[in-house]
Amino acid sequence: MRFLRHLAAVVLVVGVVVAGGLAWNRFGAGSLVQPGPGLSLAPGQRALAKRLARDAPPGTSIVLRRGARPGQPGVIRIVKDGGMDLGLASMLDPVNLPVLRQTVIIEAGAAAGVVVLEIAYRRRRRARRRRRLTGATQTAAARPAAPAD
Amino acid sequence: MSGPPVPAVPDRAARAAAPRRRVAARTRLDFWFDAVLLVGFTLAYSYGFTGIGIHEWLGIGLGAALLLHLTLHWDWVLRTTRRLLSRRGKDRVIWLVNLGLLVAMTLCVASGVLISRVALPFLGIYPLAGPFWSRLHTLTAEITLGLVPVHVALRWRWIVRVGRRLLGWRPAARAPGEPAGRAAGRVR
Secondary structure: OHHHHHHHHHHHHHHHHHHHHHHHHHHHHHHOOOOOOOOOOOHHHHHHHHHHHHHOOOOEEEEEOOOOOOOOOOOEEEEEOOOOOOOHHHOOOHHHHHHHHHHHHHHHHHHHHHHHHHHHHHHHHHHHHHHHHHHHHHHHHHOOOOOOO | OOOOOOOOOOOHHHHHHOOOOOOOHHHHHHHHHHHHHHHHHHHHHOHHHHOHHHHHHHHHHHHHHHHHHHHHOHHHHHHHHHOOOOOOHHHHHHHHHHHHHHHHHHHHHHHHHHOOOOHHHHOOOOOOOOHHHHHHHHHHHHHHHHHHHHHHHOOHHHHHHHHHHHHOOOOOOOOOOOOHHHHOOOOO
16 A cells, blocks of 8 residues: 555656656757758658658658759759668677677766765765864863862 | 673684574665666667667666656655755755656656657557657766766665675674674665
8 A cells, every 4th residue: 555655656756757848848849959941842842752751761861952942853862871770680789789888888987986976075074073073082181170179 | 500601702703604694675675676777777778789679668667667666765755855954965965866867767768758669669659759859868868877877876885785795795794792683684
């Protein structure tokens, strides 16, 4: 029961964060992505571009030829750069191990940095406390004893 | 009548022979579950190695695991949030890092679901993709990559302590004068 109550609270918090993301997309998407100039095409060319975009193999981009104007022939240029390849054939390929190694190095480096900082912070705090204690003991020893009644 | 003499400080042999302090089941669960989460995130971030299919399914699994991880530590969240102003600086840093990680990882998983090209279409769901979600996914993944090691490293003493006991790096002994009941208790 307690677990379910906690889970409900967590789902609520996560829901609020996701709603924040949706609101960002709705009202302030421009802060993250700037809209491009868009492809200005004649109606026939637009239909052709749509068909090409649908049927083209992965990695195909359709761009407007430099200096071309809508309505002219040869406005559309097809670029194949292979950027959209899903790479379903190269899962866990040893050839790509450097990618994993790089992630591990970044994580290990950041973690090591935090550990070093934490140790340095703790040592400094301990040294300060020790100095304060030593100072207090010396002050107490130097103080003349109260006269006995 | 007195019993056999008990040495005040156990010698090395006695210390080695002493039973290892038992690690509570909940601590063991936390340790292994968090380790799996770390490995899972590292693999999921290495998109070029795993390929998109594993990346997406792993990401969805990480989303579910994140919910469970937060649920298991919800008591800590409430306790620390309540005492946020009266706590030490380090606790406040941990709280802030965890909050940042919660927001970044949640948005990362949510945007990843929205731009899914393999996992959701496989289930017959065609999510709405867009440049905003792609950019948000990349951005939050990078933030998460920065915060995950910090989140882990801020608890490195606990990890080393529990890891030593679980992996048997060094036989642990009861401290002199420590009662057996306490020694068998939780290690936190």
